[in-house]
Amino acid sequence: MLNMGGPSTVPETHDFLKNLFSDGDLIPLPFQSILAPIIARRRTPQIEKQYEDIGGGSPILKYTKIQGERMAALLDELHPATAPHKAYVAFRYARPLTDETAREMKADGVKRAVAFTQYPQYSCSTTGSSLNELYRKGKTGDFGDGVEWSVIDRWGTHSGFIEAVAQNIERALEKFPAEHRSDVVLLFSAHSLPMSVVNRGDPYILEVSASVNAVMDRLGHANPYRLVWQSQVGPSAWMGMQTGEALKGLARLGRKRVVLVPIAFTSDHIETLYELDLEYAKEAREHGVEVHRAESLNESPVFIRALADLAAAHLKNHSGGKIGPTSVQLGLRCPGCTNATCGAQKAWFARAGR
Numbered sequence: 001m002l003n004m005g006g007p008s009t010v011p012e013t014h015d016f017l018k019n020l021f022s023d024g025d026l027i028p029l030p031f032q033s034i035l036a037p038i039i040a041r042r043r044t045p046q047i048e049k050q051y052e053d054i055g056g057g058s059p060i061l062k063y064t065k066i067q068g069e070r071m072a073a074l075l076d077e078l079h080p081a082t083a084p085h086k087a088y089v090a091f092r093y094a095r096p097l098t099d100e101t102a103r104e105m106k107a108d109g110v111k112r113a114v115a116f117t118q119y120p121q122y123s124c125s126t127t128g129s130s131l132n133e134l135y136r137k138g139k140t141g142d143f144g145d146g147v148e149w150s151v152i153d154r155w156g157t158h159s160g161f162i163e164a165v166a167q168n169i170e171r172a173l174e175k176f177p178a179e180h181r182s183d184v185v186l187l188f189s190a191h192s193l194p195m196s197v198v199n200r201g202d203p204y205i206l207e208v209s210a211s212v213n214a215v216m217d218r219l220g221h222a223n224p225y226r227l228v229w230q231s232q233v234g235p236s237a238w239m240g241m242q243t244g245e246a247l248k249g250l251a252r253l254g255r256k257r258v259v260l261v262p263i264a265f266t267s268d269h270i271e272t273l274y275e276l277d278l279e280y281a282k283e284a285r286e287h288g289v290e291v292h293r294a295e296s297l298n299e300s301p302v303f304i305r306a307l308a309d310l311a312a313a314h315l316k317n318h319s320g321g322k323i324g325p326t327s328v329q330l331g332l333r334c335p336g337c338t339n340a341t342c343g344a345q346k347a348w349f350a351r352a353g354r
């Protein structure tokens, strides 16, 4: 289960940020190995405070373990041919990092593995970075020899995922009086991307939009909605409109009932708990807006069932060389890609299942 991870405790914040700013697939910096520790150190106090404010750390490891254990148990029933199944976590910036997980899988003697991204929608800065890291460790044998790999690289319109999000929206809508419910604006919010990433042809904006469209179809288009973008960092241009500005704009236009919907991350993190709940919602309330947030998927049984369905269908179709070990879409690099690792990664995974 691939994801970025987060500091489980406040003192882990510095290492998390250092790993994040050292990732050239996420943030390409000149003199990266020199600049990354400097930027990380400078940013640490502010981000530590945010993790303190949300209860002393990121819950992503806790939720990923729960999701993985329950998914694996369901999979044993849904796809007994490949049982027993075991979920491992490989985070990009926090423990357990890929090399730690590789050692564990090697010690367990794993021979068949699925790289299952926990980002529903594909971006080269998120899933792409995790796959590049997995490729680097895989090709040097860190996971052991002769492991058959395949990849679940995106699933942003899977019906079980869409159903789980829709149910959480319905629960949030119930907090408004029945007579006002159909006026409530659904404000879908996803982590933004720098325009330099969008403009090289990254698929994330399209895929997040497809998720929103699928959720709205499931809800029968009963509410007006927008997709907006949050958490931009640094001075460069990022995809907009920004979530905070959108909330203020809606207030100005007299649209004072809003459900905020996190759509690109499956468990709580500082962006839901801090930015959405503490910053934006508080500010919006000051502008007279009633805001409720749809819960993150966290332990949603509908969502965990969706993960198991995805994995079962994948194991059925992508084992033993019947069809390729990855989706067709993973094979296409962004038209503007200049990162040689992306090409090598795709070629390696295309062979890894054969």
Ligand SMILES: C=CC1=C(C)c2cc3[nH]c(cc4nc(cc5[nH]c(cc1n2)c(C)c5CCC(=O)O)C(CCC(=O)O)=C4C)c(C)c3C=C
Binding pocket: 004, 005, 006, 007, 020, 026, 027, 043, 047, 058, 119, 123, 125, 126, 191, 192, 193, 194, 197, 204, 233, 264, 265, 268, 269, 270, 271, 272
């Ligand atoms: C799908 C989700 C995410 C995308 C896409 C994404 C792209 C992206 N992020 C940065 C820079 C930073 N992100 C940071 C934290 C962070 N990012 C995501 C998710 C996505 N990022 C999450 C969930 C988190 C925080 C973890 C948490 O617990 O909330 C940070 C560090 C925090 C900070 O310093 O503000 C940075 C930096 C870039 C440059 C980027 C696309 C290229």
Ligand code: FES
Binding pocket: 124, 128, 200, 202, 332, 333, 334, 337, 338, 339, 342, 343
């Ligand atoms: S940046 Fe998208 S494939 Fe390299």
Ligand SMILES: [Fe+2]
Binding pocket: 191
């Ligand atoms: Fe980010």
